[in-house]
Amino acid sequence: xxxxxxxxxxxxxxxxxxxxxxxxxxxxxxxxxxxxxxxxxxxxxxxxxxxxxxxxxxxxxxxxxxxxxxxxxxxxxxxxxxxxxxxxxxxxxxxxxxxxxxxxxxxxxxxxxxxxxxxxxxxxxxxxxxxxxxxxxxxxxxxxxxxxxxxxxxxxxxxxxx
Amino acid sequence: xxxxxxxxxxxxxxxxxxxxxxxxxxxxxxxxxxxxxxxxxxxxxxxxxxxxxxxxxxxxxxxxxxxxxxxxxxxxxxxxxxxxxxxxxxxxxxxxxxxxxx
Amino acid sequence: xxxxxxxxxxxxxxxxxxxxxxxxxxxxxxxxxxxxxxxxxxxxxxxxxxxxxxxxxxxxxxxxxxxxxxxxxxxxxxxxxxxxxxxxxxxxxxxxxxxxxxxxxxxxxxxxxxxxxxxxxxxxxxxxxxxxxxxxxxxxxxxxxxxxxxxxxxxxxxxxxxxxxxxxxxxxxxxxxxxxxxxxxxxxxxxxxxxxxxxxxxxxxxxxxxxxxxxxxxxxxxxxxxxxxxxxxxxxxxxxxxxxxxxxxxxxxxxxxxxxxxxxxxxxxxxxxxxxxxxxxxxxxxxxxxxxxxxxxxxxxxxxxxxxxxxxxxxxxxxxxxxxxxxxxxxxxxxxxxxxxxxxxxxxxxxxxxxxxxxxxxxx
Numbered sequence: 001x002x003x004x005x006x007x008x009x010x011x012x013x014x015x016x017x018x019x020x021x022x023x024x025x026x027x028x029x030x031x032x033x034x035x036x037x038x039x040x041x042x043x044x045x046x047x048x049x050x051x052x053x054x055x056x057x058x059x060x061x062x063x064x065x066x067x068x069x070x071x072x073x074x075x076x077x078x079x080x081x082x083x084x085x086x087x088x089x090x091x092x093x094x095x096x097x098x099x100x101x102x103x104x105x106x107x108x109x110x111x112x113x114x115x116x117x118x119x120x121x122x123x124x125x126x127x128x129x130x131x132x133x134x135x136x137x138x139x140x141x142x143x144x145x146x147x148x149x150x151x152x153x154x155x156x157x158x159x160x161x162x
Numbered sequence: 163x164x165x166x167x168x169x170x171x172x173x174x175x176x177x178x179x180x181x182x183x184x185x186x187x188x189x190x191x192x193x194x195x196x197x198x199x200x201x202x203x204x205x206x207x208x209x210x211x212x213x214x215x216x217x218x219x220x221x222x223x224x225x226x227x228x229x230x231x232x233x234x235x236x237x238x239x240x241x242x243x244x245x246x247x248x249x250x251x252x253x254x255x256x257x258x259x260x261x262x263x264x
Numbered sequence: 265x266x267x268x269x270x271x272x273x274x275x276x277x278x279x280x281x282x283x284x285x286x287x288x289x290x291x292x293x294x295x296x297x298x299x300x301x302x303x304x305x306x307x308x309x310x311x312x313x314x315x316x317x318x319x320x321x322x323x324x325x326x327x328x329x330x331x332x333x334x335x336x337x338x339x340x341x342x343x344x345x346x347x348x349x350x351x352x353x354x355x356x357x358x359x360x361x362x363x364x365x366x367x368x369x370x371x372x373x374x375x376x377x378x379x380x381x382x383x384x385x386x387x388x389x390x391x392x393x394x395x396x397x398x399x400x401x402x403x404x405x406x407x408x409x410x411x412x413x414x415x416x417x418x419x420x421x422x423x424x425x426x427x428x429x430x431x432x433x434x435x436x437x438x439x440x441x442x443x444x445x446x447x448x449x450x451x452x453x454x455x456x457x458x459x460x461x462x463x464x465x466x467x468x469x470x471x472x473x474x475x476x477x478x479x480x481x482x483x484x485x486x487x488x489x490x491x492x493x494x495x496x497x498x499x500x501x502x503x504x505x506x507x508x509x510x511x512x513x514x515x516x517x518x519x520x521x522x523x524x525x526x527x528x529x530x531x532x533x534x535x536x537x538x539x540x541x542x543x544x545x546x547x548x549x550x551x552x553x554x555x556x557x558x559x560x561x562x563x564x565x566x567x568x569x570x571x572x573x574x575x576x577x578x579x580x581x582x583x584x585x586x587x588x589x590x591x592x593x594x595x596x597x598x599x600x601x602x603x604x605x606x607x608x609x610x611x612x613x614x615x616x617x618x619x620x621x622x623x624x625x626x627x628x
Contacts, residue, residue: 003449004469006457035454036607038566039314041322057316058607077322079312080455103435104167120464138324141169157462160434163412165436170310170324173410198409206394206481217480219394223401224305225298226382226518243401244299 007118008032013153018065027070027087027096030153031061033080045077045136075100075142076134085144086152095152096129101141103160106131115147115155124151126158164202179249190247197223197230197242200253208232208242209256232256268294268343270579271359271372273350273521276304277565278557278572279378280332285576285593286376287341289586294370295342296361298349302336303329304380305400306565308407310435311428314453318600319566326407328565350379353524374552374579377522378572381515381536381558386420389475395482399429399512406436414508418485419443421512422467424564427452429510431460441504443467444487446494453609474501476509485509517559525553530623534616535561541624544598546575547582549624554579561620563613567604573597 002008018028029050031042036058043051043061050068051061075083075098085098097115107113107128115126127146134142147155165173176192183200190199197208197220207217208230221229225244234240234253238260242253270286272279275297283295301307309325320328336342348363358369383398385391395414397405399421402413417438419430422445430440443460448470450457457467474486474496489500516537523529527540528549540548540555547554554575557568574597581590605613 002454002458004467006450006454006461006467008458032458033455035609037314037453037455037609038316038604038607039321040316044317045322056606057603058610078455079314079322080453081459082455102169104169104437116462116464118458118462120462136322138327160463165406165410165412167437168410169435171326171407171410175410194409198405198411201405201413202409202411208394211392216392217394218392219481220397220401221385222383222398223404246300 002034008034017153018063022065023086023088026089027085027098028065029063029068029070029072029074030084030086031063031074031082032084032156033061033078033082036060039079041077041079042074042083045073047073050074072098072142073135076136076139081140084156088149088152090146093149094146095149096144097147097152097155098142098144099156099158100134101143105160105162106141107143107158113158115145115151116157116159117154118156120157123154124148126155163204179247181247181249181251181253183253184255192248193246195223195243196232196234196245196247196251196253199247200242207255210258212258215257231260233260238262265358266294266368266370268292268370268372269583269585270294270374270376270576271370272296272376272378272576273359274304274378274380274557274559275299275302275333275336275344276378276380276557276568277306277328277332278380278559278568278575279304279376280336281569281572282376282378282554282556282576282579283342284332284335284339285573286374286580286585287339287576289577289580289590291341291580291583291585293342294345294372295336296345296348296350296370298347300347302333302344302346306332308400308403309565310407310432313566314564315566315604316600319569319604321566325565350521353521359521373583374554375525376554376556376572376575376579377559378555378557378575379518379521379559381517381562383511384514384516386473386511386513388473390478391476393476393478393482394480395478395507396476396509396511399425399510402508402510403429403432406438407432412436412438414506415439416441416506417508417510418487418504418506419510419512420473421445421451421514422447422457422469423451423512423514424453424456426510426512427456427460427467429512430465431456431463434460434463434465440465441506442487444471444473445469446472446490448492472496473509482507482509515558515562517562519559522548522553522555522559525550527553530620532561532616532619532623534612535620539620541620543624545578545594546571547578552579552582561613561616564604567601567613570597570600570604574601
């Protein structure tokens, strides 16, 4: 369980998944924030209303998946690096997963690397589609990975070693 | 060892200087703490405990504790974790409480 | 002898904000800092901060330090004394300082103590071997001085500092073999824990250090599972081959000056140890002596900044500065503090403050 290991449970992940209908429309933010902490930059960074207003700064973020277009601004602003973008429409068998990235290793676009799951275990070989700087000043990089569709909710990192 | 690549930080260092540690010539960067230069050069033992003579390294690295006290340019009990390194400094591992007359 | 309205001791997040707030109301301020730079421990915080816009949320700690230091530098009402250590508090209310090798005293009408905290130690066999360092110390070594602390690191403590420093070790290219936590639950914000976990670092809750081994320096650490009575479970011992063990088991407020000044003190575990009794405006039992930040109770830097604001505003008000907008400003800051502490992660600080205020009533 998350409090003992740092790994969110499948149940927690299932609960934040957007509807299948929404996923079929294109990229959308997946916010893996499961603890009420005093923090609201995701909400203030999004100018599209993709996050519902916080009544209390300790509220869990709630997304409005219809307003979210998966632009990824919140990925760079989340101090907990807990926001990912999933695009299930990439191809028949593959999805795009965008992750925040704060390590020196910047893999070449088009290269193959191991995608890691929430335990840091190698889940599948993935292709690095894009490496870009987050639009936020001093922000993290954002890596967009092409992953097997069935791993779109498992792969959340790559190895930081070459 | 020094950090070569860092995703967030760049390290601005002063000019390279030479100093003497327990009789051996060493290199570090001017202005960095003596303990940092020693650590980068692989030195871990900075002092010895007063009663049992156990080896001690640094503990807090910000000048709160006394684990890193060394004899620097003849002065005992200098906190090497916050003492800026200078060209030609003489740095010695301290034994015991430190003697001003030694 | 130097003279000022407000003397602030310590230029970390609380002290910088205290100086800015007091000066903003019109008071003359002297800000004393023992390091040759401003920012306190913000200078090594490479992660983005939580909170809201008011506390620079989403900005990296190092940059918050730079923003505040620049504001202080540009403020004509603030005289900065770097490389200056406060030595003692005297009965005539003057504070003795050693400033760049010279002894001085500072006459002040109000004193704001923002001296921060020190890292706690943990006792186990061979806990004094070189290679066993405070987690904050390792953070200083790598993030301020750019020095690699070692090849393989184990971390004791899964609070925010332990988990954040573990992540920063990975960022510096150093292996972290495990985070060991005696409590059954992770104390850090879970998003921090998850980001370290997904880089492959195991977080071993209900585990403790049995002993460290090595001759001149740390060579390995033996850890074991503990049961619900905190006893090691036989047969669960594991040996970790590491040359660095970081200890991150809490902080203790640096309160020496407050004891010297005769502030009424109380030992409150939730706040990290001895703290000065104080009111909601951060004023201690000695009139015109204020506290803010970790010295007043261990908490996040975001809260420290707001506490500094409250102390600075109130110190200035006590001296007759900024009377016209004091209420409005201090109320807004108090509201920020309440917001930061309201949620489930604020439970410990709320419990500590409740005890502190209760203790204060008894003292009166």
